[in-house]
Amino acid sequence: xxxxxxxxxxxxxxxxxxxxxxxxxxxxxxxxxxxxxxxxxxxxxxxxxxxxxxxxxxxxxxxxxxxxxxxxxxxxxxxxxxxxxxxxxxxxxxxxxxxxxxxxxxxxxxxxxxxxxxxxxxxxxxxxxxxxxxxxxxxxxxxxxxxxxxxxxxxxxxxxxxxxxxxxxxxxxxxxxxxxxxxxxxxxxxxxxxxxxxxxxxxxxxxxxxxxxxxxxxxxxxxxxxxxxxxxxxxxxxxxxxxxxxxxxxxxxxxxxxxxxxxxxxxxxxxxxxxxxxxxxxxxxxxxxxxxxxxxxxxxxxxxxxxxxxxxxxxxxxxxxxxxxxxxxxxxxxxxxxxxxxxxxxxxxxxxxxxxxxxxxxxxxxxxxxxxxxxxxxxxxxxxxxxxxxxxxxxxxxxxxxxxxxxxxxxxxxxxxxxxxxxxxxxxxxxxxxxxxxxxxxxxxxxxxxxxxxxxxxxxxxxxxxxxxxxxxxxxxxxxxxxxxxxxxxxxxxxxxxxxxxxxxxxxxxxxxxxxxxxxxxxxxxxxxxxxxxxxxxxxxxxxxxxxxxxxxxxxxxxxxxxxxxxxxxxxxxxxxxxxxxxxxxxxxxxxxxxxxxxxxxxxxxxxxxxxxxxxxx
Numbered sequence: 001x002x003x004x005x006x007x008x009x010x011x012x013x014x015x016x017x018x019x020x021x022x023x024x025x026x027x028x029x030x031x032x033x034x035x036x037x038x039x040x041x042x043x044x045x046x047x048x049x050x051x052x053x054x055x056x057x058x059x060x061x062x063x064x065x066x067x068x069x070x071x072x073x074x075x076x077x078x079x080x081x082x083x084x085x086x087x088x089x090x091x092x093x094x095x096x097x098x099x100x101x102x103x104x105x106x107x108x109x110x111x112x113x114x115x116x117x118x119x120x121x122x123x124x125x126x127x128x129x130x131x132x133x134x135x136x137x138x139x140x141x142x143x144x145x146x147x148x149x150x151x152x153x154x155x156x157x158x159x160x161x162x163x164x165x166x167x168x169x170x171x172x173x174x175x176x177x178x179x180x181x182x183x184x185x186x187x188x189x190x191x192x193x194x195x196x197x198x199x200x201x202x203x204x205x206x207x208x209x210x211x212x213x214x215x216x217x218x219x220x221x222x223x224x225x226x227x228x229x230x231x232x233x234x235x236x237x238x239x240x241x242x243x244x245x246x247x248x249x250x251x252x253x254x255x256x257x258x259x260x261x262x263x264x265x266x267x268x269x270x271x272x273x274x275x276x277x278x279x280x281x282x283x284x285x286x287x288x289x290x291x292x293x294x295x296x297x298x299x300x301x302x303x304x305x306x307x308x309x310x311x312x313x314x315x316x317x318x319x320x321x322x323x324x325x326x327x328x329x330x331x332x333x334x335x336x337x338x339x340x341x342x343x344x345x346x347x348x349x350x351x352x353x354x355x356x357x358x359x360x361x362x363x364x365x366x367x368x369x370x371x372x373x374x375x376x377x378x379x380x381x382x383x384x385x386x387x388x389x390x391x392x393x394x395x396x397x398x399x400x401x402x403x404x405x406x407x408x409x410x411x412x413x414x415x416x417x418x419x420x421x422x423x424x425x426x427x428x429x430x431x432x433x434x435x436x437x438x439x440x441x442x443x444x445x446x447x448x449x450x451x452x453x454x455x456x457x458x459x460x461x462x463x464x465x466x467x468x469x470x471x472x473x474x475x476x477x478x479x480x481x482x483x484x485x486x487x488x489x490x491x492x493x494x495x496x497x498x499x500x501x502x503x504x505x506x507x508x509x510x511x512x513x514x515x516x517x518x519x520x521x522x523x524x525x526x527x528x529x530x531x532x533x534x535x536x537x538x539x540x541x542x543x544x545x546x547x548x549x550x551x552x553x554x555x556x557x558x559x560x561x562x563x564x565x566x567x568x569x570x571x572x573x574x575x576x577x578x579x580x581x582x583x584x585x586x587x588x589x590x591x592x593x594x595x596x597x598x599x600x601x602x603x604x605x606x607x608x609x610x611x612x613x614x615x616x617x618x
Contacts (some may be wrong), residue, residue, distance in 0.1 A: 039070075039093045042103045050075050051106035055093065056122075059115065061139045068092060068122035069115040069140075072106040073149065080151035081111040082363035083144050087137060087169070088162040089120040089127065089218055097328075101157050108356055110363075111149060115140060117165065119223055126221045128255045129161070130168045130273035137169035141176045152176055153363045157355070159183035159328040163287075164199065168273035170281040179362035180285045181355055184328045186295030186302065190274025193301040196264040196533045198274055202294075203525035203550060204264060204533060205503055206577040206587065209442070210294060212237055213451035215256035216246045225252035233452035237574040243587040260587050264533045275302065282310040284317040286358045286370065288351075291381065292326040292339065292458045294446035297488070297523070297552035300392050307375070319370055322378040322555070323347065326457040327448035340444055340458025342518060345384035380486070382510075382557035383617065392553065393487025397612035402564060404474045404493075404601040404608060406430055413466040413517070417474035419566055419609070427602040432470045434502060434570035434581070436592035440471060442575035444519050445507070446552065455574070462509055462517040466567060472599055475511060476564040483558045487612025489521055489551035491566065494605040496544040499595035500583025501528045505572045506549040508609065509565035510558050517565060523551035524576055528583070538583045544600055551609075557617075566609050570597055 036044070043053045051074045058066040070092050074081065084105040086098045098114040105112045118136055119127025145152045154176045156166040163185030169177065187199025196204070200211040216228055228250040239245055246256040262268055270276050285306060289299045299320070309315045324344040325333030333339050334348035354370060361369030374388035389395070404410075405424035410417025411432060418424075444460025466473050491506035507522035528536040530547050539545065558564060571578055580592030601607040 037094060038096055038099050042099045045103060046072070046106070049103070049107045059140055059143050061118070061136050065118060065125040066123070067115055067118060067136065067140070069113055070102065072102045072112040072114075074106060074109050074111070077149055081109070081149050082151050082359070083111040083113060083154045084359065085140065085144065085154050085156045086112070086114045086158050086162060087117060087133075087140070087156070087165045088158060089117045089129070090161070091121040092116050093121070097159055097162060104352065105157070105359075110359070113140070113144060119221055121223060123223065127219075127223065128221060128258060128272065129219075130165060131271070133165055133168045133273050134172050137165065138172040138174050141169075141172075141174045145176045151363075153178045155179040155181065155359045155363050157181045160185070160187070164188040167275060167281065170283045171273070171275075171279060173282065177283055179359060180283050181287075181358060182285060183288045183330075184290065184293050184295065185287065186289060186293065186297070186299035188273070188275055189295070189298040189302050190269045190276055191265065192275045192277050192279070192305060195298055195301055197295065197298050198259070198269060199295060200259065201264065202576065203523060204529035205524050205526050205579070206242065206260065207294065207447075207575065208237055208242065208577040209450040209452065209455055209574040210448055211256070211259070212245050214449040215254055215259070216250050217451060219246065219255040220250065221253045221255065225250070233450065234454060234574075240590040241588045242577050275305075277305070279305075280308060280310040281306055282313050282316050284362055286319050286321075286354065288321045288323065288330055290323050290325040290327065290330050290333070291379070291521075291554060292324070292329070292446055294327065294448060296322065296446070297550065300488070300553050303376075303392060317369075318375065319373050320376045321349070322376070323349065324379045324381060339381070340456070340460055341516075342381070342459045343384075344379070344381065346386070347379060347384075349386075378486070378555050380484070380555045380557060382559065383484075387486075387555070393612040394614065397487050397614050399610055400613045401608040401610050402476065402566070403606060404566065404599065406474070406601070410472040410474055410599075411469040412471060413463075413473045413475070415473055417472060419474040419476040419564055423606050423608070424602040427600070427605060429598050429600050430472050431596065431598045432472060432569070433594055434470055434597055435594040436571070436578040436580050439571035439573035439578050440465060440468060440505070440569045442572045445522050445572070445575060447575045450574075459518045459520075462507070462519055462567065466517055470569055472568040474566045474568070478561050478563055479558055481560050481616065483562075483564060484614040484617060485520075485557070485611050486555040486614050488553045489523070489609065489611055491523075491549040491551060491568070491607075491609045493547045493549065493568065493607045494544055494600040495527070495547045495598070496542055496600065497527065497539050497595050497597045498541050499581035499593065500538040500541070501526065501579060501586075502539070502581050502595045502597060503527065503570050503576070503579040504547055504549055505569050505576070506551055506609070507567040508551060508554070508611075509567055510556070511563040511565050513561045520556050521552050521554040522572070523549050524572065525549045526579060544605065568599055570595065
C-alpha cells in the first residue's frame, strides 16, 4: 500500500505536462503555471486534449456516506462511453498516479472516475483498509452505469493500494466490472494459498519499515486528523513496543492498531476485503508486478486461483507480467535500465499500448485485446530478456537442492560455510547469537513505503552485513556454467535455539567475480509459526526443529564464474520487526533477550535451499 509511486505517465513526464499548461496561460504567468498543482495541470490539459473535469463530485453510498471523486469526460461523445475507475486512499485531487491515469485514459476517449476511499481524502466515513470497499465499490459502479453517458462497462486501474482495491471490488461480482489492470497488488492476499500476508506480514513477521511508514502517513481513520509533526524515521522504528509506534508520532485513531491486534488467522481479515481460498474472482485481469515488490510471492501464489472458472462462467482471461524493479517502478526501471545496483537491459515494455488494447477489447469491443500474450511474461534478470511461461514456476524448470555445509564456523563471509549440490556426509553445527538490541541491518531487498530515503530497496551489495558474526554465510564454488533460476525459493533448515521463539531470515545472494555480493531474493519465518499460523507452537530450548522459509520467487541467471550464496540470520531490521525472543506478545513487549541459535546440517539433519532451474539457454 504505497502513497506516492509514479508508476504511469501519459507518454510525457510531469515536466512536459507543466509545459503544456504553460502554453495555455499568458507568458507573464509562466512562473505561476510552473507552480500549479498537478490536478490543475491535468485540468488545464483537458482544454488542449479534449476532455473536461468535474473535480468535486459526491457519490452517495448505501448507508448515506458520500465519497469524493473527480470525473473526466471527453467533450466529443458521439456514443456512450466506457469508464475507467481508479479508487484509492491518497486523495483524488493530488495523487499523481490517479491524475496521470485520468489524463491518459480521458485522451483515449474514456470516461474516468477517480474516487477517494471511505474516510480518505475528501470522502466521508471512517477509514480502515479495506473495510466496506466491496459495497462502496459496487455502489460506485451502480452510479456509473446510471449516468446518461455510460455504456455500462467499467474497467479498473491502479498500482499498490489502487490495485488491491480492484480485487476487493471484484468480490462483488458486479456485472458492470468487465476488466481490471491491477499493478503491484499482491497485498490483497489474505489466507489464500496459506499466505496470511495482508500486504504487511511475512512468515508471520510484521514488515515494520513498510507498515509503520505507510500507516503513520496514510492510516488515520479520520481524514481530517492532524498530520504527524516532522520526526526521524530511522530513530522512530527503533522504539518499543512496536504496537505503540504510530500512536507515539500520530496519536489519532489509526488502522495500524487493528492490523497489529488481529490474529493472522482471524476471519475478520476477510471482512476487510482480503482474499481467501473460497473467493472466486471472474473478472479478466492484466496484472503487472516486479521482482523487487515485497508482495511478488503473494501475487504468484494467488495467480492459479485467479485462473479458475467460476460456476456458470468461462475461465477468466488473465495475463501476468513480472518486470524488473521495485514496488510500482516497472516503467521507471525500463527507462533507466537500472534495478538497484544491477543493469537490466531491454527492460522497457509498451505498457500503455497494452493497457489500451486490454480496455479497448473488453470495454469497447475493439480488437482482440492481448489474445497473443502468454499467461505469464517475466523478465530474466542477468540475461536482459523477457521469457514466457504457461504457469509458475515454468513447466520446464526442475528443482535443485543446494546443501549447507561447514566445519562449524560459517560465521560471516570469511567463515568456512559451503553451499554445494550434494549433501555433506558429516554432521556439523553452526552457531550465532542474535541480540535484538543489535539486529542485522536491512540492505536492499523487498521493501517500500518506509518514509526513510536511507532504506534502499532492490539489489544491493551485502558486504557489510556479511561481515557480522551473527550472519551465517554459505558459498558455492565458482559456477562452471550459468545457473538459470526461475521459480519460488525455499530454505529448509534444521534449527535450534535457546529461546522460546525467534526468527530466521534466509537470503539468496549472487557473488560476482568482482567481489560484490548482490542479494537475489529473501524471506523470513517466525519460528512459532513453523506448524502453521492457526496454532503457534513455542520452541523447546535446545531441541532441533525443521523450518521451511519461503523466500519469494525470482527469475535470475548467475553467469559462469559467479558463486551462489545463502545467508542465514535472525533479523533484517528495520525491514522486519525484531523478534524479542521471549515467546510472548512480541508487538507489545519492550524488552528482549539474546538467543543462541544454530543451524545443523549433514547426515540426517540436512539443511538446504531449493531452487527451480531452467535448462541451459539457447
